[in-house]
Amino acid sequence: MxxxxxxxxxxxxxxxxxxxxxxxxxxxxxxxxxxxxxxxxxxxxxxxxxxxxxxxxxxxxxxxxxxxxxxxxxxxxxxxxxxxxxxxxxxxxxxxxxxxxxxxxxxxxxxxxxxxxxxxxxxxxxxxxxxxxxxxxxxxxxxxxxxxxxxxxxxxxxxxxxxxxxxTAVSGSGPAYYFLVMEVMQKVGVELGLSEQTARELTIQTALGAAQMASTGSLDTTQLRQQVTSPGGTTHAAIETFKAGGIEESFRQAMQAALSRAEEMSKEFSS
Ligand SMILES: NC(=O)c1ccc[n+]([C@@H]2O[C@H](COP(=O)([O-])OP(=O)(O)OC[C@H]3O[C@@H](n4cnc5c(N)ncnc54)[C@H](OP(=O)(O)O)[C@@H]3O)[C@@H](O)[C@H]2O)c1
Structure with a gap:
């Protein structure tokens, strides 16, 4: 034992x-x-x-x-x-x-x-x-x-x-990235006319469902996204807007900032 x-x-x-x-x-x-x-x-x-x-x-x-x-x-x-x-x-x-x-x-x-x-x-x-x-x-x-x-x-x-x-940059700090996305989705859901409770329930269940699909299925995340993005459809309109806003670069910079801070902290604690 x-x-x-x-x-x-x-x-x-x-x-x-x-x-x-x-x-x-x-x-x-x-x-x-x-x-x-x-x-x-x-x-x-x-x-x-x-x-x-x-x-x-x-x-x-x-x-x-x-x-x-x-x-x-x-x-x-x-x-x-x-x-x-x-x-x-x-x-x-x-x-x-x-x-x-x-x-x-x-x-x-x-x-x-x-x-x-x-x-x-x-x-x-x-x-x-x-x-x-x-x-x-x-x-x-x-x-x-x-x-x-x-x-x-x-x-x-x-x-x-x-x-x-x-x-640290991916999974250590990562839960907060998803909380932020959920926070914004709930807020905008309310702005679009949903009640707080409905916006919250739909947002959280959607995050759970997406994570479940990504972790259990045979498709990778790019394929999963493409599967639900019909040309000219609603998801396509949203995704194109995210891309035009520079979502990938924004995540790259944020995760690089987390990594740099982790490196700095290691130096601060180093004897
Ligand atoms: N929480 C997270 O999400 C997370 C994630 C990744 C890594 N970590 C790491 O996990 C470690 C613990 O975090 P935590 O959130 O569990 O902190 P925590 O709740 O404060 O637990 C640390 C415990 O250690 C006790 N302690 C203090 N001095 C001690 C000593 N000389 N001998 C034995 N125990 C002593 C503290 O007692 P007192 O409160 O009485 O001082 C406290 O109960 C940290 O190093 C953190 O970086 C945490």
Whole structure:
């Protein structure tokens, strides 16, 4: 049985644990540490998982240690924890902007380390996580870590650490892009005469339906769009208007801005 310790029992840890328990992991193989009495009580009462205020106790015997604290406190937390970590355990950081090089400087060069970039839909088990490992990781550790993040959605390995910034621009920040599109569609739906409730229901169901079609069918997104865009029809009129407004360039610039900000944040947190 793989033993897993979470350092930090906040929002992200809690949602990953919920997904793990719903997907075959047992409460006995998970341990959590958090300084907050309320956070520990939540974890214990909601999931029946042992929670401690002592990070060193949590990592004893752990095969996988998931660092789920805020990036700002990662340095002191990891440096303090380093002497208690087993050389054979894999350490997974979900903190935005904390680089493998920094983690290695606190933990030593031989430690197996993974950077994970999950997103908020993990809370409803439809998350998308990008994963990158240093070469010290073995295939069994990779498999176990993939299973943890698959429990809250899907998880993909990327080939370089720089690609984690691209993951941030696509899926890390991505839910907000869709929220923005839905926000605008609802607003304009009301301007076109629908009630708030009808505009909201139709917008959300349309987003769900489109995502479902894109994820389950055999057609790619271009084919799906072309399929519903008859020349001279209503969708065609809308799509041509989007194109004339420069939608592709607008997304390119926005996602480039997210990537640049992720790169900057990595430098800010770097020791
Ligand atoms: N939320 C997201 O959508 C998301 C997405 C991708 C990545 N992440 C990353 O996930 C990490 C956690 O985010 P979150 O939203 O779950 O934050 P959070 O809810 O604030 O959880 C962090 C927890 O760590 C605890 N903590 C603070 N110092 C600690 C220490 N020394 N030892 C152990 N635990 C300690 C905090 O306790 P106190 O509150 O008492 O300080 C808090 O309960 C962050 O690094 C973030 O970048 C989050």
């Amino acid at each position: 793989t033993n897993i310790a979470f350092i930090g029992g906040g929002n992200m840890a809690s949602c990953i644990i919920g997904g793990m328990l719903a997907n075959g992991f047992s409460a006995q193989q998970i341990r959590v540490s958090d300084p907050g009495e309320q956070a520990r009580a939540n974890i214990q009462e909601t999931y029946g998982i042992a929670a401690t205020s002592d990070n060193h106790v949590a990592v004893a015997g752990a095969d996988i240690v998931i660092l789920a604290v805020k990036p700002q406190v990662m340095g002191p937390v990891v440096s303090d924890l380093a002497p208690s970590l087993s050389a054979t355990s894999a350490v997974v950081s979900i903190a935005a902007g904390i680089q493998i090089g920094d983690l290695q400087s606190w933990l030593g060069d031989s430690q197996a380390i993974v950077r994970a970039m999950p997103n908020t839909p993990a809370m409803v088990r439809t998350g998308a996580t990008g994963l990158f490992a240093n070469p010290q990781i073995n295939s069994q550790q990779k498999e176990s870590i993939q299973a943890i993040f698959n429990a809250v959605g899907i998880a993909c390995w990327v080939d370089s650490e720089a690609q984690i910034d691209a993951v």
